[in-house]
Amino acid sequence: MKRTSATLFLIAHCLALALPSAHADSGPRAKARVPAKAQAPRQAAAMRPAVASHAAARSPVRHEVRDGEPEARLIEVYKLIGQADSRQALRKAENLVRDHPNFQLAQLVYGDLLSGQTRPLRTLGDVPDTTAKSAAQQLAELREESQLRLRALRERPPSGAIPSQFLALSPRSRHAIAVDASRSRLYLFENGSDGLKLVADYYISVGKLGIEKNVEGDQRTPLGVYFITSNLDPKSLKDFYGSGALPINYPNQLDLKRGKTGGGIWLHGTPSDQYSRAPLSTDGCVVIANPDLARIIKTVEIRSTPVVIAPSLKWVAPQSLKADSKQFEDALQAWHSAKSSGDVARLTSWYAPDFNTLGKTLTEWQPALQTELKQLGGRGIELKDVSYLRWTDSNDTMVVTFAELVKGAKTGRVKRQYWSRHGSQWKIFFEGTV
Incomplete structure (x- = not known):
């Protein structure tokens, strides 16, 4: 040559x-x-x-x-x-x-x-x-x-390593996605009996003005822990979106707490006349080549697949997360014990002063909580299929999803909580049903 x-x-x-x-x-x-x-x-x-x-x-x-x-x-x-x-x-x-x-x-x-x-x-x-x-x-x-x-x-991820956000994933979350904006790369994981395994990774494009979305129309891609909410039929979409689209739940509860606005953030494909787009070229969505998106659409599950979008990913050995996991597990278990006890004062001590759910403050929500505890009749609750993902920037946040069952029941509600660290303590600032 x-x-x-x-x-x-x-x-x-x-x-x-x-x-x-x-x-x-x-x-x-x-x-x-x-x-x-x-x-x-x-x-x-x-x-x-x-x-x-x-x-x-x-x-x-x-x-x-x-x-x-x-x-x-x-x-x-x-x-x-x-x-x-x-x-x-x-x-x-x-x-x-x-x-x-x-x-x-x-x-x-x-x-x-x-x-x-x-x-x-x-x-x-x-x-x-x-x-x-x-x-x-x-x-x-x-x-x-x-x-x-x-x-x-x-610069391949170390063998067996996972992004630090994935502290614990329930078997119900059979797959997970992580986006590293600094590398314009999306990583697809399979969640099996041995934990998360990297199965594929793909080039992606993000917002024209980069990352860290704050307001509607700022042409930035949001950062945080999200979940795929639906799978849009490609027949209902313009050619601009390629072979399909997977919306995510931006703004999530942490985004709303911080006053962030906007919406319509999707993981979607490219027009038929483009294989891919420039690294910074979207209005805030994560865009991927159509064949790669087709693989993802066929693979992931709606509502249970987490999508972490980070400035850069920190890859760690799964066992190194045990200390962080144990500390939070203790807090979650203490909340669980308080709710099972039926003691309202003990239970509400686990909620942050700025707690909000569906527009209600902690004080406004307490009557509904008291009614729920009375309905338990001292039977207590069980938590199943627990997942928690950690998001750390200027604050420390835990996004927790679990099935809450009254003891003895076979079915229950799937709940999601957002916890924030207050000094050495974890407190809940949002709780709702998925």
């Missing part, structure tokens, strides 16, 4: 050294330029057909796209560049853009490989200076996307 740019070579070479094999469970995405003949990357729609006709002339056959497959194939191209195998890299890049003409980052790499056959390349997306100037933002987004994909695939 004598004329290939040193930049592209080094990027790919670093990846080749870091990865023993292509990571199949990843989700690609981008905007880009194509062959050397193509004009401005900003006119992606015009460029895609050029690539499609060039490559599809050989084989118009389409195959079913498996989640993560296009990104894995792109990484394979990078590795071949790193190994100085220009012929194989070009062949595989051409096949990739033929199969996925809307994968713009792949087109950008393919265009560089074609250009590299006739002249030295200076950088990733080495287009003429006039084109580079007119399409500066688009090229910058593509380069950033490339770096984010490579970083996420080089």
